[in-house]
Amino acid sequence: MSERLLMRGNEALCEGAIIAGCRYYFGYPITPQNEVPAYMAMRMPEVGGVFLQAESEIGSINMVWGASLAGKRVMTSSSSPGISLMQEGISYLAAGELPAVIVNMMRGGPGLGNIAPAQSDYFQSVKGGGHGDYRTIVLAPASVEELAHLMIDAFDLADMYRTPVIMLGDGALGQMTEALTLPEPSERKLPPKDYILDGCKGRKERTIKSLRLSPQGALEELNLKLKAKYDEITEKEQRYETYEIEDAEIIIVSFGMASRIARVCVMQAREKGIKVGLLRPIALWPFPEGYISELASRDNVKGFIDVEMNLGQMIEDVRLAVNGRKEVFFYGRTAGMLPEEDELLQKIVEVNG
Amino acid sequence: MKADTANTKPLKAVYTHPESLKKTRMHYCPGCGHGIIHKILAQCIDELSIREETVIVAPVGCSVLIYNYYNCDGAESAHGRAQAVSTGLKRALPDNIIVCYQGDGDLAAIGTAESLHAANRGENFTVIFVNNAIYGMTGGQMAPTTLIGQRTKTSPYGRDKGNSGMPLKWCELLTELEGPVYIERTSVHDAKHVIRTKKAIKKAIEYQRKGLGYSFVEILSMCPTNWGLASLQSAEWVKESMVPYYPLNVFRDRGNGGGK
Numbered sequence: 361m362s363e364r365l366l367m368r369g370n371e372a373l374c375e376g377a378i379i380a381g382c383r384y385y386f387g388y389p390i391t392p393q394n395e396v397p398a399y400m401a402m403r404m405p406e407v408g409g410v411f412l413q414a415e416s417e418i419g420s421i422n423m424v425w426g427a428s429l430a431g432k433r434v435m436t437s438s439s440s441p442g443i444s445l446m447q448e449g450i451s452y453l454a455a456g457e458l459p460a461v462i463v464n465m466m467r468g469g470p471g472l473g474n475i476a477p478a479q480s481d482y483f484q485s486v487k488g489g490g491h492g493d494y495r496t497i498v499l500a501p502a503s504v505e506e507l508a509h510l511m512i513d514a515f516d517l518a519d520m521y522r523t524p525v526i527m528l529g530d531g532a533l534g535q536m537t538e539a540l541t542l543p544e545p546s547e548r549k550l551p552p553k554d555y556i557l558d559g560c561k562g563r564k565e566r567t568i569k570s571l572r573l574s575p576q577g578a579l580e581e582l583n584l585k586l587k588a589k590y591d592e593i594t595e596k597e598q599r600y601e602t603y604e605i606e607d608a609e610i611i612i613v614s615f616g617m618a619s620r621i622a623r624v625c626v627m628q629a630r631e632k633g634i635k636v637g638l639l640r641p642i643a644l645w646p647f648p649e650g651y652i653s654e655l656a657s658r659d660n661v662k663g664f665i666d667v668e669m670n671l672g673q674m675i676e677d678v679r680l681a682v683n684g685r686k687e688v689f690f691y692g693r694t695a696g697m698l699p700e701e702d703e704l705l706q707k708i709v710e711v712n713g
Numbered sequence: 714m715k716a717d718t719a720n721t722k723p724l725k726a727v728y729t730h731p732e733s734l735k736k737t738r739m740h741y742c743p744g745c746g747h748g749i750i751h752k753i754l755a756q757c758i759d760e761l762s763i764r765e766e767t768v769i770v771a772p773v774g775c776s777v778l779i780y781n782y783y784n785c786d787g788a789e790s791a792h793g794r795a796q797a798v799s800t801g802l803k804r805a806l807p808d809n810i811i812v813c814y815q816g817d818g819d820l821a822a823i824g825t826a827e828s829l830h831a832a833n834r835g836e837n838f839t840v841i842f843v844n845n846a847i848y849g850m851t852g853g854q855m856a857p858t859t860l861i862g863q864r865t866k867t868s869p870y871g872r873d874k875g876n877s878g879m880p881l882k883w884c885e886l887l888t889e890l891e892g893p894v895y896i897e898r899t900s901v902h903d904a905k906h907v908i909r910t911k912k913a914i915k916k917a918i919e920y921q922r923k924g925l926g927y928s929f930v931e932i933l934s935m936c937p938t939n940w941g942l943a944s945l946q947s948a949e950w951v952k953e954s955m956v957p958y959y960p961l962n963v964f965r966d967r968g969n970g971g972g973k
Contacts, residue, residue, distance in 0.1 A: 384801070384804065384805060386801065410804045410805075412800070412804065414797065414830075415797075415826050415827065415829075415830035416826055418794065418797070418826070418827070419794075419797045419800075419826065419827055419830065420797075422790060422791060422794035422797035422798050422801065422827070423797050423798070423800050423801035423804075424801060425790070425791075425794075425797075425798055425801060426770075426788075426790075426797065426798040426799060426800060426801020426802035426803075426804075426805065427801040427802065427804060427805040428801075429768075429788050429798070429801070429802055429805075430801075430802055430805035430806050431805075432805045434801070434805075448791055449791060449794075452789075452791050456789070557768050557786040557787075557788055557802070558768070558786070558806055558809060559765050559766040559767060559768060559785075559786055559806075559809050559810075560764070560765050560784070560785060560786050561765040561766070562765075565783070565784050565785050565786050565787070566786050566787075567780040567781070567786070567787045567788065567789075568787075568788045568789065569771075569780065569787075569788070569789035570789060571777060571778075571789060
């Protein structure tokens with residue numbers, strides 16, 4: 361599997377999913393992720409899997425619930441408005457503790473917005489999106505290769521913690537063609553699927569549900585169980601990458617495609633003698649709050665610049681981690697407009713003072 | 714005096730509690746049809762010896778707790794999405810029996826798209842559609858199947874065609890589709906029709922087991938609490954008011970080598 365390939369993001373993620381053992385895909389067309397259902401329609405029959413184009417994103421996510429009830433590795437994909445329609449289903453998956461992978465190739469919003477790349481669904485992905493007290497693991501790749509490789513982790517994390525995992529890309533990542541080496545299958549030891557429904561032959565019958573009416577406190581009991589799980593995920597699953605961070609006086613925090621533009625600006629600012637570094641959260645939830653807190657406590661750090669393709673969403677989590685110790689500035693473009701190198705560089709110069 | 718030996722004949726059990734039905738108290742109101750339908754579904758599961766292969770998919774509505782009453786695997790689904798859930802489940806478990814149990818609000822209002830498209834795809838599972846012309850669990854609101862003039866919490870002056878359209882005839886709608894292999898409407902308002910309903914359910918599940926495709930049984934049923942009627946009056950109301958609008962019929966049966 362060490363062969364170098366040239367693939368589009370939306371297709372590379374499918375190969376990653378197939379290597380991860382995903383054999384069930386349910387989806388509905390929406391730009392800019394249409395290559396995903398098209399590719400899965402072609403590939404699933406080849407690998408003995410099931411591809412089904414649903415009647416809507418609501419249909420898709422509930423078919424995902426259905427296949428996950430049976431313990432199968434299952435996924436869906438969509439883009440922002442379609443993901444909004446799936447939120448109820450994602451809430452159910454979290455409550456029913458069912459693993460699933462949901463890919464969101466974000467586009468500009470709100471409303472029908474446009475079909476250009478954006479990162480405006482950070483709040484929706486990271487803060488819940490659907491109703492109720494739950495969390496979803498959110499992974500935010502910044503390259504086609506990382507996207508393909510993180511699909512393996514996404515399915516593993518979903519099974520390890522019995523929870524939905526969101527793969528959060530944007531239209532640019534989905535549409536972009538880059539060189540990559542496909543991932544190897546995972547060797548992680550995963551917990552047995554002793555909860556699934558497949559007929560109660562030789563065992564007691566099981567139910568999978570989220571409704572907890574009685575006794576009093578039954579739902580809170582579930583909520584507390586989920587909280588303990590989320591605490592464990594927060595402790596064990598933070599992922600981030602750093603660039604030129606050790607002596608940095610200004611820390612840029614940026615994820616996904618925006619972080620690759622920010623990286624160029626770090627190089628350019630370093631040429632001007634400004635000590636800038638980049639922190640790229642790979643998991644948006646759990647968020648690398650401990651590491652940001654540590655950076656905020658460094659004497660040589662002057663401040664942070666949060667860079668996003670939205671009007672400032674992750675910045676709230678950066679500020680919570682910094683907790684007032686340093687200033688947190690923002691630079692972003694939204695609705696399909698990409699961050700401009702010269703604008704970000706100008707911001708870095710200003711913050712440097 | 715001649716001894717009367719009639720009372721000493723051995724007593725043969727003609728009725729036992731179905732194995733697939735739990736011996737527990739149900740939450741349904743007195744006179745509600747769900748209890749009857751649950752029992753005959755359990756009898757069908759027993760008679761077909763499929764308890765250990767069956768997964769029951771619950772709706773949201775009064776019968777949301779159906780999984781509590783069977784010695785079978787059971788799953789919840791979001792409101793209206795039971796047939797999308799059943800689709801995913803059956804595609805994942807093609808050798809199992811999937812019984813999708815839904816009420817009128819779940820299937821014919823919020824779940825219209827999922828219900829229509831699962832039928833149109835000819836998904837190989839069985840749908841039991843309980844039509845009692847009202848939303849029960851939420852306290853008696855107008856359903857898509859509420860009759861014209863029927864008073865509910867949200868049609869206090871009676872359902873008005875101009876405002877809310879005509880009551881939806883789902884079986885008739887399905888007959889326009891190629892997907893379903895079996896479509897029947899029955900009722901549980903009296904013993905004769907309960908027996909017919911059981912036959913319909915059994916046939917529908919048998920067709921699924923043979924892999925023939927989508928099988929659908931609509932059952933007219935009573936909701937005394939939300940209709941504001943006594944149990945017997947409710948059964949009478951099904952017969953007098955519902956059956957004339959919702960004719961009991963085998964709309965399609967392509968299971969026995971063709972047919973209608």
